[in-house]
Amino acid sequence: MLDQRDRRIVEYLQHDADMPVTDLADLVGLSASACWRRIKSLEESGLITRRVALVDRRKANVGMTVFVAVRTSRHSIEWLESFRSAIADIPEIVEAYRLTGDMDYLLRMVVPDVEVYDAVYKQLIARLDFTDISSFIGMEELKYTTAVPMNYLI
Amino acid sequence: MLDQRDRRIVEYLQHDADMPVTDLADLVGLSASACWRRIKSLEESGLITRRVALVDRRKANVGMTVFVAVRTSRHSIEWLESFRSAIADIPEIVEAYRLTGDMDYLLRMVVPDVEVYDAVYKQLIARLDFTDISSFIGMEELKYTTAVPMNYLI
DNA sequence: GGTGAAATCGTAGTGGT
DNA sequence: ACCACTACGATTTCACC
Numbered sequence: 043m044l045d046q047r048d049r050r051i052v053e054y055l056q057h058d059a060d061m062p063v064t065d066l067a068d069l070v071g072l073s074a075s076a077c078w079r080r081i082k083s084l085e086e087s088g089l090i091t092r093r094v095a096l097v098d099r100r101k102a103n104v105g106m107t108v109f110v111a112v113r114t115s116r117h118s119i120e121w122l123e124s125f126r127s128a129i130a131d132i133p134e135i136v137e138a139y140r141l142t143g144d145m146d147y148l149l150r151m152v153v154p155d156v157e158v159y160d161a162v163y164k165q166l167i168a169r170l171d172f173t174d175i176s177s178f179i180g181m182e183e184l185k186y187t188t189a190v191p192m193n194y195l196i
Numbered sequence: 197m198l199d200q201r202d203r204r205i206v207e208y209l210q211h212d213a214d215m216p217v218t219d220l221a222d223l224v225g226l227s228a229s230a231c232w233r234r235i236k237s238l239e240e241s242g243l244i245t246r247r248v249a250l251v252d253r254r255k256a257n258v259g260m261t262v263f264v265a266v267r268t269s270r271h272s273i274e275w276l277e278s279f280r281s282a283i284a285d286i287p288e289i290v291e292a293y294r295l296t297g298d299m300d301y302l303l304r305m306v307v308p309d310v311e312v313y314d315a316v317y318k319q320l321i322a323r324l325d326f327t328d329i330s331s332f333i334g335m336e337e338l339k340y341t342t343a344v345p346m347n348y349l350i
Numbered sequence: 351g352g353t354g355a356a357a358t359c360g361t362a363g364t365g366g367t
Numbered sequence: 368a369c370c371a372c373t374a375c376g377a378t379t380t381c382a383c384c
Contacts, residue, residue, distance in 0.1 A: 095209035
């Protein structure tokens with residue numbers, strides 16, 4: 043269904059979303075209109091969800107990354123739902139996953155400094171109870187990309 | 197230097213990068229040309245770095261997230277550099293951080309399944325030696341956003 | 351300094367071959 | 368896939384505060 047050209051279109055758009063359609067068409071060896079139709083269909087199919095602007099974290103003064111691993115003893119649906127809504131409400135939390143293993147949940151936060159981290163931490167424990175929280179400060183970001191590999195398409 | 201309107205512009209663009217300038221101008225209460233100039237200056241200052249297309253991980257067949265915590269005894273610059281280049285080369289690794297604490301490094305990978313995870317794992321250990329590797333499989337993505345909070349701007 | 355309105359220009363999007 | 372055309376939104380200009 044999706045061929046090599048679709049993959050390449052997505053690969054390029056994952057790195058630069060406002061490349062002109064004509065340029066992209068040249069890169070993948072397609073006419074502009076053919077390329078345009080493919081982009082639209084990739085968007086309609088939902089493979090491409092949206093286009094966003096990325097921000098320099100340092101310049102936005104949230105250069106500090108903190109990972110927070112939390113565990114809970116309350117393994118109910120209700121707990122999960124209120125955890126989920128707490129996470130959604132706190133903009134400093136940019137990622138959150140439920141994990142296998144003994145960690146339960148892993149959060150990634152971006153904050154200006156430890157003081158703000160502490161404030162967010164307090165917000166969190168005010169809303170929910172955790173049996174264990176441990177945090178790891180990111181000293182250096184070695185890699186961060188929003189681009190996912192396109193070579194596993196079915 | 198940056199006022200409330202600049203913040204709001206960035207907030208909107210972080211969620212939808214191809215909103216027409218006129219719409220954005222209305223939202224922040226500016227004329228289209230004034231809004232346009234601010235966007236350009238935000239891009240030139242480097243606060244807005246670029247615009248990218250986001251992809252549905254499931255539909256790209258990389259629905260599985262694995263966190264890999266690695267430790268090393270080789271704390272040299274050389275080791276770090278070859279680690280960095282290994283990470284850069286492997287597209288399944290989408291994030292990598294050097295941490296405080298006893299974890300040393302934390303990687304986030306996106307893969308189709310455990311088989312592919314294992315293959316990537318083998319690639320990694322073929323290129324570098326680690327004293328310890330532990331992995332955590334993400335069972336559920338509770339939150340993932342590329343948008344960082346704009347309320348800490350200096 | 352920054353703004354807003356109008357004029358221009360370029361490219362996305364449409365339709366036909 | 369290509370071409371011609373249209374329509375809209377991105378830039379530019381300029382007068383203004």
